Amino acid sequence: xxxxxxxxxxxxxxxxxxxxxxxxxxxxxxxxxxxxxxxxxxxxxxxxxxxxxxxxxxxxxxxxxxxxxxxxxxxxxxxxxxxxxxxxxxxxxxxxxxxxxxxxxxxxxxxxxxxxxxxxxxxxxxxxxxxxxxxxxxxxxxxxxxxxxxxxxxxxxxxxxxxxxxxxxxxxxxxxxxxxxxxxxxxxxxxxxxxxxxxxxxxxxxxxxxxxxxxxxxxxxxxxxxxxxxxxxxxxxxxxxxxxxxxxxxxxxxxxxxxxxxxxxxxxxxxxxxxxxxxxxxxxxxxxxxxxxxxxxxxxxxxxxxxxxxxxxxxxxxxxxxxxxxxxxxxx
Numbered sequence: 001x002x003x004x005x006x007x008x009x010x011x012x013x014x015x016x017x018x019x020x021x022x023x024x025x026x027x028x029x030x031x032x033x034x035x036x037x038x039x040x041x042x043x044x045x046x047x048x049x050x051x052x053x054x055x056x057x058x059x060x061x062x063x064x065x066x067x068x069x070x071x072x073x074x075x076x077x078x079x080x081x082x083x084x085x086x087x088x089x090x091x092x093x094x095x096x097x098x099x100x101x102x103x104x105x106x107x108x109x110x111x112x113x114x115x116x117x118x119x120x121x122x123x124x125x126x127x128x129x130x131x132x133x134x135x136x137x138x139x140x141x142x143x144x145x146x147x148x149x150x151x152x153x154x155x156x157x158x159x160x161x162x163x164x165x166x167x168x169x170x171x172x173x174x175x176x177x178x179x180x181x182x183x184x185x186x187x188x189x190x191x192x193x194x195x196x197x198x199x200x201x202x203x204x205x206x207x208x209x210x211x212x213x214x215x216x217x218x219x220x221x222x223x224x225x226x227x228x229x230x231x232x233x234x235x236x237x238x239x240x241x242x243x244x245x246x247x248x249x250x251x252x253x254x255x256x257x258x259x260x261x262x263x264x265x266x267x268x269x270x271x272x273x274x275x276x277x278x279x280x281x282x283x284x285x286x287x288x289x290x291x292x293x294x295x296x297x298x299x300x301x302x303x304x305x306x307x308x309x310x311x312x313x314x315x316x317x318x319x320x321x322x323x324x325x326x327x328x329x330x331x332x
Contacts, residue, residue, distance in 0.1 A: 001115070001228070003028045005072040007059050007105065008079030010035060012183040013119070013217055015043035017078065020221035022051050032068055033079070034058050034097075042315055043182045059101035062108070069108035074115040076224065077105055080155075082121075083186055084148050085330070088272060091147035098151035099158070106162045109170070116170040117228055118159045122213065122238070123149035124174060127275035130211060135279040136174075138236045145273050156236075163234045171231045173224060175239040176280045179301065180217035181308040185316050186323050188212075189302070192251055192265075193309045194316055196258045203327070206270030208248030211277035215241040216295035216305075226291045240280025241293035250302075257303055 004021070008014040009031030021027050032055045033039045044054060057064045059079050069075060079101060081087065081094040102118070109116045125136045126143030142157075144150040162168040179189045192202040223239040231237060245253075252262040285291050295301040309316060 001027060001073040003030065003072045005030050005032060005068055005075045007032050007075065007077045007101075008039070009033055010039040010041060010043050010054065011078065012038070012043075012180075012187075013178050013220060014078035015040075015182050016180060016217035017076065017221040017224060018044065018047065018052060020218060021225070022047055024222075025225065029053070030055060030068065030072065032057050032059065032064070037319075038082070038184050040182075040315075060096060060104050062104050065104050065108045066111065069105070069114050070112045072114060074117065074228065075105060075109055076117045076119070076228070077102065078119045080119075080152065082148060084146050085186075085271065087147035087151075091151075094147050094151040098148075098155050102155040102158055106158060106168065110162060110166050110168050113169070115228075116159070116168065117224060117231075118156065118170060118172045119224070120156050120172055120174045121149065121152050122174050122176050122240070122278045122280055123275065124153040124156060125278075128277040128279060130209060130277050132277070135281040136238060137281045138238055138284055145275055169233050171227055171233060172236040173227055173239050174236065174280075175220050175223075176213035176215050176241070176243065176278060178217045178220055179214055180305055181312075182315075183217075185320060186326075188247065189250065189254070189305065190309060190316070191323070192254050193258075193306055194320055196254065196260060197310060197313070198317075198320060200324070202251050202254065202265040203268045204247060204251055204265050205268060205274060207267070208251065209246050210274055211244055211246045211279070213240050213278050213280045214243035214245055214250075214298060214301075215239065215293065216301045219293040219295050222294065223285060223291050226285070226289045230289045232288075237285045237289070238280050238282050239285060240282040241295065242282075243298050244277075244279055245298060253299060253302055254306070257299075257306055
């Protein structure tokens with residue numbers, strides 16, 4: 001591989017991947033991003049123009065994607081509508097991007113025989129009981145519970161079908177919840193960090209006992225590179241860093257690291273259909289490919305993330321009030 005196409009590369013996880021690629025490889029990168037509210041040109045600031053090119057466009061545009069895919073050696077498909085609350089209010093954009101957009105990419109990769117890696121989520125598996133010792137594996141049946149996770153499950157199944165029916169050279173990864181720099185402040189961890197930095201009290205859905213399996217975005221990026229280089233075609237790999245934490249403990253950690261009382265937060269009405277627990281078993285990725293996370297200590301990863309948001313207030317402050325107004329209208 002010399003040239004890769006990264007869809008959604010101006011978003012949170014995609015842009016962290018592009019930064020990681022530039023720092024750790026010699027690959028040339030083209031980013032295609034629609035630059036919706038979740039995409040930001042500033043996420044690519046500081047990257048060399050000789051290595052990274054941004055194309056503003058929609059992955060559902062078949063002519064555009066056909067042209068871009070034809071000139072690249074691999075596609076890493078991050079682009080997705082991904083905010084659960086938004087999917088509950090208006091599912092249509094999730095169908096357009098996550099289903100139709102993925103179909104367009106699949107057809108372009110099939111036509112030009114281009115390697116595809118499809119990025120997905122552990123939310124396709126539904127949730128686990130809080131006291132269940134089980135974790136998701138590659139053989140866990142799909143059981144999505146929201147329009148977001150349902151469309152991601154559908155996109156995964158499309159990739160599998162194109163592999164089996166047409167011999168597409170593809171792999172899939174389902175990752176646990178990401179955190180780190182450049183994450184939109186509508187999301188749980190950056191919302192709480194920026195609330196405290198902005199003099200607001202953090203907000204916690206329900207009792208805060210819902211458990212997520214957290215992974216730093218850099219660890220996600222290193223795992224994707226490992227799969228691109230050494231993954232078996234047609235296979236699915238789960239990416240996780242053994243970072244299970246309930247939301248209450250995460251909020252308390254953020255408050256503690258920001259020198260605030262651990263009870264200085266407000267409970268708000270729980271989200272409809274809020275999944276209880278996600279947990280990833282990444283044994284296959286670790287044993288077959290030898291990948292290991294760099295951020296094994298969640299506290300240090302959160303501390304680094306807080307530092308980034310503290311030092312980059314110009315990045316998030318312009319849209320902070322709008323995000324909080326949106327949540328306020330939902331009484332959240």
